[in-house]
Amino acid sequence: MTKIFFERVSILGVGLIGASFSLAMKSRGLCGHVEGFGRNRENLLRAKERGIVDSVTTDPGAVGKNSDLVLLATPVGSFSYLAREFASSLKEGAVLTDAGSVKGDLVYELEKLIPPKARYIGAHPIAGSDRSGLDAADAGLFQNARCVITPTENSDPDALETVTALWRALGSEIVKMDPGHHDRIYASVSHLPHLIAYAIVNTVADTDISYLDFCGQGFRDTTRIAASSHELWRDICIMNRHNLLDVISTFQKNLDSFSQYLRASDSDSLEREFKKARTLREGLGQN
Amino acid sequence: MTKIFFERVSILGVGLIGASFSLAMKSRGLCGHVEGFGRNRENLLRAKERGIVDSVTTDPGAVGKNSDLVLLATPVGSFSYLAREFASSLKEGAVLTDAGSVKGDLVYELEKLIPPKARYIGAHPIAGSDRSGLDAADAGLFQNARCVITPTENSDPDALETVTALWRALGSEIVKMDPGHHDRIYASVSHLPHLIAYAIVNTVADTDISYLDFCGQGFRDTTRIAASSHELWRDICIMNRHNLLDVISTFQKNLDSFSQYLRASDSDSLEREFKKARTLREGLGQN
Numbered sequence: 001m002t003k004i005f006f007e008r009v010s011i012l013g014v015g016l017i018g019a020s021f022s023l024a025m026k027s028r029g030l031c032g033h034v035e036g037f038g039r040n041r042e043n044l045l046r047a048k049e050r051g052i053v054d055s056v057t058t059d060p061g062a063v064g065k066n067s068d069l070v071l072l073a074t075p076v077g078s079f080s081y082l083a084r085e086f087a088s089s090l091k092e093g094a095v096l097t098d099a100g101s102v103k104g105d106l107v108y109e110l111e112k113l114i115p116p117k118a119r120y121i122g123a124h125p126i127a128g129s130d131r132s133g134l135d136a137a138d139a140g141l142f143q144n145a146r147c148v149i150t151p152t153e154n155s156d157p158d159a160l161e162t163v164t165a166l167w168r169a170l171g172s173e174i175v176k177m178d179p180g181h182h183d184r185i186y187a188s189v190s191h192l193p194h195l196i197a198y199a200i201v202n203t204v205a206d207t208d209i210s211y212l213d214f215c216g217q218g219f220r221d222t223t224r225i226a227a228s229s230h231e232l233w234r235d236i237c238i239m240n241r242h243n244l245l246d247v248i249s250t251f252q253k254n255l256d257s258f259s260q261y262l263r264a265s266d267s268d269s270l271e272r273e274f275k276k277a278r279t280l281r282e283g284l285g286q287n
Numbered sequence: 288m289t290k291i292f293f294e295r296v297s298i299l300g301v302g303l304i305g306a307s308f309s310l311a312m313k314s315r316g317l318c319g320h321v322e323g324f325g326r327n328r329e330n331l332l333r334a335k336e337r338g339i340v341d342s343v344t345t346d347p348g349a350v351g352k353n354s355d356l357v358l359l360a361t362p363v364g365s366f367s368y369l370a371r372e373f374a375s376s377l378k379e380g381a382v383l384t385d386a387g388s389v390k391g392d393l394v395y396e397l398e399k400l401i402p403p404k405a406r407y408i409g410a411h412p413i414a415g416s417d418r419s420g421l422d423a424a425d426a427g428l429f430q431n432a433r434c435v436i437t438p439t440e441n442s443d444p445d446a447l448e449t450v451t452a453l454w455r456a457l458g459s460e461i462v463k464m465d466p467g468h469h470d471r472i473y474a475s476v477s478h479l480p481h482l483i484a485y486a487i488v489n490t491v492a493d494t495d496i497s498y499l500d501f502c503g504q505g506f507r508d509t510t511r512i513a514a515s516s517h518e519l520w521r522d523i524c525i526m527n528r529h530n531l532l533d534v535i536s537t538f539q540k541n542l543d544s545f546s547q548y549l550r551a552s553d554s555d556s557l558e559r560e561f562k563k564a565r566t567l568r569e570g571l572g573q574n
Contacts, residue, residue: 193509199541201564222480226568230561241549254486262528274517277488281513
């Protein structure tokens with residue numbers, strides 16, 4: 001394993017992911033000074049008070065100066081804007097990575113926004129879900145979690161090695177794939193379920209809000225991720241909308257078939273589809 | 288609290304609910320002999336071996352004879368057929384109840400099928416979810432769970448009191464409501480989420496089955512109930528199809544709006560809808 005250490009780290013977005021990243025780095029002795037950037041000064045000062053970051057700034061044009069490693073951990077919709085702001089501050093040889101749930105075109109856009117003296121490698125740690133914010137920060141968040149790294153034909157091999165070693169040092173299992181492939185996969189297994197969880201809650205509210213008093217464990221499980229940050233998921237869904245619309249259309253076809261079976265009281269077809277899903281879901285294990 | 292004891296109990300369907308009911312009754316000293324009925328003799332013998340039931344039968348025309356309490360805990364689609372079969376076996380004053388997730392017309396149908404000498408009161412313990420079968424049986428399953436009891440204008444007051452006392456003695460919190468109201472509520476908060484969980488799993492399988500390897504905690508939570516018994520949920524969905532189709536239509540409207548916002552890159556509307564759902568879901572607490 002490549003031994004890594006970053007004298008100075010800048011983290012943009014000190015929420016669940018950003019704060020957990022800092023705690024994970026510090027607890028493993030992988031960094032010196034950590035600078036925290038965000039819009040909310042109160043949140044930043046709370047992070048500093050708790051020793052999660054060592055200095056703070058709300059100025060996107062000043063963040064990242066002299067840093068060896070910069071992590072984008074704000075909602076993905078702000079990545080391009082922020083990269084434009086801090087690009088010129090980046091020092092020679094700085095490595096930029098991110099924790100965004102969308103890759104695809106965004107990776108190529110960030111590559112272009114970063115000056116040649118710095119290097120960007122996209123990453124997506126598969127961690128967190130319905131919890132958000134500083135208070136949920138956890139130094140072990142990335143331990144045993146998967147981290148998808150999305151190099152392109154433009155990626156600097158040394159920077160790729162550094163970013164791979166970094167996430168591995170935080171305990172993550174690394175999977176490398178093309179940015180476009182990442183977005184097709186996560187549209188299906190993550191972005192669709194989030195969108196649907198939000199839609200189910202609103203459906204009950206539209207039907208009769210008092211019905212929510214009768215929800216059981218099934219409803220709670222199915223809609224748990226509807227408690228996820230609406231800003232984060234707004235950005236993810238908008239940015240991956242082409243893949244998401246494709247998978248929504250496949251979902252609609254499945255739901256339309258179910259509706260047709262219900263209207264026709266076609267027990268056999270309904271049972272066949274339920275059984276197919278059950279077998280696949282059981283294959284994923286109980287958790 | 289009314290003190291209750293049933294000399295002889297018959298349980299139709301010795302799966303998660305039926306077996307847990309028997310264990311709960313026995314462990315609280317609420318019954319003498321328990322007869323188990325099912326289609327699968329092997330399952331029944333295993334239940335007898337483990338002391339969950341004391342005698343077994345696979346004959347629907349013979350079950351319930353001389354029993355003071357009869358519980359229907361098979362998939363709801365079989366209730367009417369079974370009631371027709373055992374109706375004439377019921378003894379004077381026998382109380383029939385059930386654990387079905389569908390009430391509505393079924394309650395009135397069962398009232399008609401039972402001879403005047405016996406009394407039927409519908410019940411729906413809100414327990415279990417993705418687990419099923421004898422092996423998951425638990426004497427504490429109904430403890431602190433809600434149990435909806437659905438009396439009608441035809442219900443015998445003594446039988447209603449007995450059934451209420453019974454579920455209360457098993458530790459459940461009793462809610463009484465009209466059978467039709469029950470079905471409208473549970474179409475929203477239970478039957479829709481189950482149908483959708485099955486549809487999400489099949490959607491990923493239709494898109495690319497290998498994507499399932501990338502599912503995280505959010506997908507696992509959202510689809511946990513897709514591991515539920517396909518036979519049970521086939522029956523529930525078919526029997527409550529009118530209410531379920533109504534709520535699917537409301538869900539479709541929500542999903543269509545989301546799709547429209549995605550196509551238009553309308554972040555504000557998407558965020559507003561996500562925020563509404565998030566606030567409601569957070570109101571239900573973390574579990």
